[in-house]
Amino acid sequence: MVVMKQQRVFASHLSELWLAAARSAVGALVALPYLWLNSALGERLLWTVPGLGGALGLAVLVRRGAPWAHGALLCGLALLVGLRAGRAAPGEPLLAVAYISTLSALLGLGLLFCAPRSWARLAGIGFGLALALSIAELSARLLLGSGERSAAALPSPAQIAPTPEAALSLTISPSPTAAQSLDQRADPAPSPTPEAPRLAAGVGYVDYLLDGGEAPWATHTGYGPRVNSIARAYMLDADGRYIYDTHVEYNSKGMRGPEVAYEKEADVYRILIIGDSFVEAVQVAYTETFQAILQAELAQRSARGKRIEVLAMGRMGWGTLQEYLYYRVEGRKFQPDLVLLMFYINDVADNNPRFFYPGINNTNYDFIFEGDDVRIVDTNRQALPPRAARRLYNALPPALQSAALARLFVHLFDPPPRIRTPNGILDRVHPQFYIYVSDPPVEGYAEAWARTEWALERLAKAVQADGAQFGVVSIFIGAEMIANVANWYPELVQGWSWDADLPDRRLAALLRRLNAAFIPTRAFYEARARAAQTEVHALVFIPEDGHFSAQGHRLTAELLRDWLLSQGLIE
Structure with missing residues (x-):
């Protein structure tokens, strides 16, 4: 008992x-x-x-x-x-x-x-969940398949190769022969209607013939240039014709041009230029880049009795935050006397991944701000903005990422920008043009500007703390391009206030407070365009690509040389 x-x-x-x-x-x-x-x-x-x-x-x-x-x-x-x-x-x-x-x-x-009886209930729940997931997966495949088939039947811009180095450049350029208007009506409007835009599209590639690997410091900037590498860069237009086809060499520091040492000789005045694809300049041969032309023109001159060296580091897709990170971890090793940052209108949007276009911005990353510091995080190089749905998707194992249900989840909660079907024009104004709008009603752009100013302020202070001078060169796209965007898409920009001088005024005020130099290009480009009886964009840029043409590089080198002379930095 x-x-x-x-x-x-x-x-x-x-x-x-x-x-x-x-x-x-x-x-x-x-x-x-x-x-x-x-x-x-x-x-x-x-x-x-x-x-x-x-x-x-x-x-x-x-x-x-x-x-x-x-x-x-x-x-x-x-x-x-x-x-x-x-x-x-x-x-x-x-x-x-x-x-x-x-x-x-x-x-x-x-x-x-x-x-x-929990085990029996759990078994029933498990079976029910498995059946529900199977049905959901099948439904997701059907939904995604129908969407892909419908999208494939519609006209769209040319596809890009799925490589980290591929870049699709879409630039709207005026078409004097276009006869159709954007808003076609049976009765003509009493006032002239803006002409329909022609989509000048180029598909650009960079193929590495000799790949020495990515620069070792690239983990700090999210991605970086190749080192000790040789590449072929080319772009094709919509008809398959070459827009450019260049041979590109990178030295051991990831720069184009001859090899350079970190140590600076005592009789050298060193200029370091930092930027994005405008500085990398794969569209032209190295000898045609503005930095190489500037170096050649300054070879017979001196700065404070010293011979002059011009170094340039640029990487396609970089924003101001990455350029600041580059200087902090690598650029300052060159002991420059003058640091110039080439600032283009897409740099603000590049500081906030919210504005990336799938297929155009092919590397996905985000910035983590920690007090007075920032670090960059690579999010699997996905082609969508890293919102909550995308971050959850990126955290899944690869086997689960391939499931149709997971892809449908991202498609529903974080859809890519759509393509307007009649003529393949993107369904929103490209984020780079927001820089010319006073208070654009676009979520996240104020944060992008705040990040840009944050980076410029810390870059200026870092350069000055190293005993060098700092300046920003603002690349002007052309007033006609700004007017074209505002006129061609009235339904997308209704109520927006456009101001072609807005970014220059904002940059000038910030740099004045930082005791740094501001070098605008608008007046210089416009004067040269008037002399050539053309427009700025046609004179300075490659229409299908949007980067400097060989002529644009020559003009920019001339502008920088004149500025250096005017400041008394060179003799």
Whole structure:
């Protein structure tokens, strides 16, 4: 009798231990997805700790008689964390939804697990979930397939090769022979209607004939140039004709041109030019780049009794933040006396991945600001902006990323920009043109400008702290291009206030406060265009590509030489 009683007590204790272990396992199940979501969405661990503690405690201590209390507390905790996440990333309620849905689903499983006949119920739930996922996966494949077939049937710009170095350049250029108007009507309008734009599209490629690998410091800038490499850069127009075909060589520092050492000789005045694809300039031979022309013109001159060296580092797609990071980790090693930053209108948008175009911006990254510092994070080089849906997708294992359900999730919550079907024109004004709009009603652009000014201020201070001078060269695109965008797409820019001088005024005010030089190009380009009886964009840029033509490089070198003379920096 005593033995039987002891056996019953032992069985009771064993049952309680089993129940406690089961509840602890439920808590662990809650914790793992919570940690995964936290890391995938970039939340701080500090906000995860109370959530994990609460989930584990409730999972172990809950009594079967009060499941509603368990559920209310756990969902309330998820809601608080989700609301905090929503404040950290406004406009992305998916963060809160992800937390609440995950924890609530696991809570339900946990309550069933602690109930009688839980194994049978869990088996039924597992079978139901598997069946539901199979149906959802099949439906997702059908939905994605129909969307891809319909998209393939519509005209669209030429496709790019899926390589990190490929770049699609879309530039709208005026067509004097165009007869159709953007808004065709049966009755003519009383005033002239702007001509329909012609989409001058070029598909650019960079093929490496000799690849020495990426620069070792490229992890700090997200991506960087190749070193000790030889490439062929070329662009084809819509008819397959070559727009340019150049031979490009990179030295051991990732620069175009001859080899250069970090150490500067005592009798050298060194100028370092930093920029994006305008400085990399794969469209022309090295001897035709503005930096090479400037170096040749300054070879017979001196700066404060010293001979002059011109170095240039540029990488396609870089924004101001990456250019600042480059100087901080690499550029300052060259001990420059003067640092010039080439600033183009897309640099502001390049500082916020929200404005990337799928297929055009082929590298996806984001910037993490930590106090007075910034670091760059590569998000799997996906071609979509890293919003919550994309960050969750990137955090999945490759096997799950290939699932149609995961791709449909991204397609629904983070769709790529659409293409307008009649003539293949993008369905929004390219973000680079927002720079000419006073307070554009576009979410995220104010943040992009704030990031740009943040980077310029820290770059100027870093250069000056190293004992060098700092200046910014603002590349003007041409007033006719700004007017064309405003006139061609009135339905997209209704109510916008355009100002061609706005970026120059903003940059000049900032650089004046930083005691740095500002070098505008508008007046110089426009004077040369008037003398040539043409427009700035036709004179300075390659129409299909949007970068400097050989003529544009020559004019820019002349402008910089004249500025150096006017400042008394060279003799």
